Amino acid sequence: MLQGKKILLGVSGSIAAYKAATIVRLLVKEGADVKVIMTPAACDFITPLTLATLSKHEVPVTISDNQSWNNHVMLGRWADVMLIAPASANTIAKMANGFCDNLLLATYLSATCPVLFAPAMDEDMWHHTATRHNIEKLLSYGHKQLPVEKGELASGLFGEGRMAEPADIITYLHAHFEDKKPLTGKKALVTAGPTQEPLDPVRYISNHSSGKMGIAIAEALAAAGAEVTLVLGPTHLSSTVNTIRVVTAEDMLNNSKAHFYTSDVVVMAAAVADYRPKFVEDKKIKKGAGDELTLELEKTQDILRTLGTDRPAGQVLVGFSLETNNEQEYALKKLREKNLDLIVMNSLNDPGAGFNYDTNKVTLFDRNGVAKDLPLKSKQEVAKDIVTAITDILQSRNV
Structure with a gap:
């Protein structure tokens, strides 16, 4: 060589x-x-x-x-x-x-x-x-x-x-x-990690996502020859691929938009907040006289739905569905409603799967809803399986 x-x-x-x-x-x-x-x-x-x-x-x-x-x-x-x-x-x-x-x-x-x-x-x-x-x-x-x-x-x-x-x-x-990798010449966009939606200068709403799965996918795409941009929410982890750091769901949407329309492959693996505080206080919220605090929330813009409705021809769009119940039903609904080519479903009920683990257990559903169950394995190995599925979709289209 x-x-x-x-x-x-x-x-x-x-x-x-x-x-x-x-x-x-x-x-x-x-x-x-x-x-x-x-x-x-x-x-x-x-x-x-x-x-x-x-x-x-x-x-x-x-x-x-x-x-x-x-x-x-x-x-x-x-x-x-x-x-x-x-x-x-x-x-x-x-x-x-x-x-x-x-x-x-x-x-x-x-x-x-x-x-x-x-x-x-x-x-x-x-x-x-x-x-x-x-x-x-x-x-x-x-x-x-x-x-x-x-x-x-x-x-x-x-x-x-x-x-x-x-x-x-x-x-x-x-x-x-190497002469030729399967995704050489392709551009890929990956989102990963959580978002943080501020309540005040001190506090925020977030989730337990570490970004490990999305980072593994970004690096597996790069290893397959793709030119990868990773839009990464707040996490202590880093990646070897080109990374754009963001904080809020709005930040993630705006930075994803900047690369979405020129990307051949898009994998939305981030755990984006569905809601954010309707009002963000400019000073720290102090304890009141009562025992309760009521927060008024509003929906964030659905990044996957927003971008999926106006996707370029030939692009492969992949989403994630992390559920606690009715996993397959919710995953297939998201697959249809968000115009996806592939959805990666995993359940918090599976031992060793979900947030912060180094392992994951997923099921891949293609555009027709055909399932492929994968056993528990490292997130790096799961990422390779997802990249293989993406490569198969591109090759089936002769792209």
Whole structure:
């Protein structure tokens, strides 16, 4: 798969830089032509001589060197793909904001090839809001992030932030260079997570959705080759695909509209509030003299119904139906009334299914109401099944 491919490996300052030697060795073993660029900080963890010996190419480090000052333009045009591994929090921040204070960053800004990056940092840094925003920026640029792993970190803590292992990185490169994925060239829109409808500056109405199922679907669509936009409600989770963060049902509707009409596939997996407070207080509601508080609610605009009535020809539209009773009856009603091609039904009565679990048990109903029951499995596996069903619909239409 990698025979003859030109891989430009950028190594930034992280303890995970020692893994760069294994990455280079595996790439060369597969027949790739590998060139390496290092930041000065990376040299504290592994020497340029080691990587030069393994890659059989000189490893430039400083942009001011007489022999390498213009290498960033040449290297950025030479590569079939630029892989930055490890990508430290500092380097990710600089990439996201266009900084150019070392040779690796100058080359990154000059690259005309696809860019993949493998983050490596401690867990608190990984979950910091600034890092999440920087990664979302890079994803919006069309770059691909390799998933981080959970394990022992350099700090001695155990958690997320470890760089993907070299063998897994090679697997991701294989996937990148695959000739044809089933949804290559297709655009997909996915909604996920809850919405929050404010009562006052302090309180809101919401639900227990974590967004796990929708995020899994977005990433499965991307793995199948689609260009995915994820509209994600308030959740601590994040995704490797291009993500738009929203809060209210109105936010979700407006941001979904912006992508709905250009999308070949739309999966509405979000748990959107059906009602919101009719009046939102501008100050915190205080305890009254009585023991009761009456709230007046109004319906939110039904996103799925609103968009489904004016959908583009050929688009595949998928909805979700999470129920506590009469599950099949309600799911089939929604399938018909909201003009869907596929509805995913699950029940809170099934152990291991529903909100916050890592597993799910669903039934898929196609446009004709034909059911396909799936056993309890991980949400990632359920997502793959849903993507397979979507792919089958597109192929049946010869789209």
